[in-house]
Amino acid sequence: MSNTIALERKWCANNYHPLPIVLVKGLGAEVWDEDGRRYIDMMGCYSAVSFGHSHPRIVKALTEQAGRLAVVSRAYHTRPLGRFLERACRMTGMDGALPMNTGAEAVETALKAARKWAYTVKKVPPGQARVISAAGNFHGRTIAIVGMSTVGQYRDGFGPYPGGFVSVPFGDADALERAITPDTAAFLVEPIQGEGGIIVPPPGYLARCRDICTARNVLLIADEVQTGLGRTGRVLACEHDGVRPDAVTLGKALGGGMLPVSLFLARRDVIDVFRPGDHGSTFGGNPLAAAVGFEALGVLEDERLSQRAADLGTWLMERLHSLASPLIQDIRGRGLFIGIEFDPARIGANDVCLGLAARGVLTKDTHRNTIRFAPPLVISRDQLAEAVEALRLVLDERMAA
Known part of the structure; x- marks a missing residue:
């Protein structure tokens, strides 16, 4: 276990269940952990980082x-x-x-x-x-x-x-x-x-x-x-x-x-x-x-970020629907505020988050066995495509298991 995680667990109230990742740097729609690994931020801190890290x-x-x-x-x-x-x-x-x-x-x-x-x-x-x-x-x-x-x-x-x-x-x-x-x-x-x-x-x-x-x-x-x-x-x-x-x-x-x-x-x-x-x-x-x-x-x-969210959101929704995975029960949202709900009998949303993190994409689950794709609005189409591909790999791996 990371010394950083151990210190936090010792002294911090247990009111969150964070992923076992220690972030130290952010820029735009990307963040890096203490080992230098880069991730795409697909959660945007619950919309608090809508305009990107360190704008x-x-x-x-x-x-x-x-x-x-x-x-x-x-x-x-x-x-x-x-x-x-x-x-x-x-x-x-x-x-x-x-x-x-x-x-x-x-x-x-x-x-x-x-x-x-x-x-x-x-x-x-x-x-x-x-x-x-x-x-x-x-x-x-x-x-x-x-x-x-x-x-x-x-x-x-x-x-x-x-x-x-x-x-x-x-x-x-x-x-x-x-x-x-x-x-x-x-x-x-x-x-x-x-x-x-x-x-x-x-x-x-x-x-x-x-x-x-x-x-x-x-x-x-x-x-x-x-x-x-x-x-x-x-x-x-x-x-x-x-x-x-x-x-x-x-x-x-x-x-x-x-x-x-x-x-x-x-x-x-x-x-x-x-x-x-x-x-x-x-x-x-x-x-x-x-x-x-x-x-x-x-x-x-x-930076016309509302329009950017509208345009990228339409594109992202189409790409997510194209996955056509039987593990997905519903995809819903507007703009860059999208929820992907999974069949709870076949895969847990937290397991999806862990699988995504292993592939360099960060988000968290929420109610109804759903993960959110709500990245900083400054995210690029290439970064979104990378996140969708990581999700495809996670779901394909579960289907093959």
């Missing part, structure tokens, strides 16, 4: 800002924040934003905003506001958020949970309509469920949800922490259904693969429910994060 523009923005001013708290104004929020709002069509650090914090901010909006704008009776979420969701790991989860492992041993949350089946707009009451504040939904297994809802689902929420005066909040910022071939995955949500959560890719940066963005009457002292974060909106977030959004726009 030179983002590294430059990070180092230059770190040399000037990094963290001072929101007790003062700083130059990078305003232009960062302006760019983010213009790109997403939102009226204002509240900066945080992690995706889970952005979702918690969304929940607080929805409840306060319900009481101050919609006039829901005090203490009665409800938020609807979709079964199979993954919005983060806080107590409130796992209280909304329908996944046993996320919940077991961590209750009791706050009330005021209701779950409906994902992809079922009729179920959403039935669940809404006069006390409903918001519907929080991932346009594509990531950790749930890259689950794509039926065509028109989000558009129907938009119409229902508008008719019933309910906020539609899109959790785009994984799906946003080019991942599915659009800046926001909601755009595939022509939907403009009332609020959006962003994170992961927003930090340019460098540090945690997240935002809650919303229309004016929602963002304006916050008053000084209502909510905050010591690190949220710090100059370093704002400079990196601003540059990350610039890279997304200047």
